[in-house]
Amino acid sequence: MSLYEWDDDYSVGVASMDSHHKNLFKILDKLHAAMKGGEAEEIIAGIINELIDYTKYHFSEEEKLMEKANFQGLPAHKREHDAFIQKMAKYKEKVDNGMAIFAVADVANAAVDWLREHIMVMDKKYKSVM
Numbered sequence: 001m002s003l004y005e006w007d008d009d010y011s012v013g014v015a016s017m018d019s020h021h022k023n024l025f026k027i028l029d030k031l032h033a034a035m036k037g038g039e040a041e042e043i044i045a046g047i048i049n050e051l052i053d054y055t056k057y058h059f060s061e062e063e064k065l066m067e068k069a070n071f072q073g074l075p076a077h078k079r080e081h082d083a084f085i086q087k088m089a090k091y092k093e094k095v096d097n098g099m100a101i102f103a104v105a106d107v108a109n110a111a112v113d114w115l116r117e118h119i120m121v122m123d124k125k126y127k128s129v130m
């Protein structure tokens, strides 16, 4: 299994959230494929915008579900979401300032590591209440 692929182990038991997570992996996999093809610098700006837009959408939908389910861990969870957006915004700044070459590997590694860890540890916590 590629690091950039969703796997059944990542299931959080909510179909809509699994499908969002699959889309996030797909965005990162596009970057990964471009890296292998030596084209990442050309697409990184588009990828990072897509990633930020889609994570914002996903986080807000996920937080709404947690709120509805009265999930106790929401504030801590939201802090992790916000920190991720901030981290990606820093990479976006680098890309926008013409430093795409330095941002590519950071985005690919940091985003996929964060996503896997966050789903496995934080998102799975709401599995039992939804």
Ligand SMILES: [Fe+2]
Binding pocket: 062, 077, 081, 118, 122, 123
């Ligand atoms: Fe989350």
Ligand SMILES: [Fe+2]
Binding pocket: 017, 021, 058, 062, 119, 123
């Ligand atoms: Fe999530």
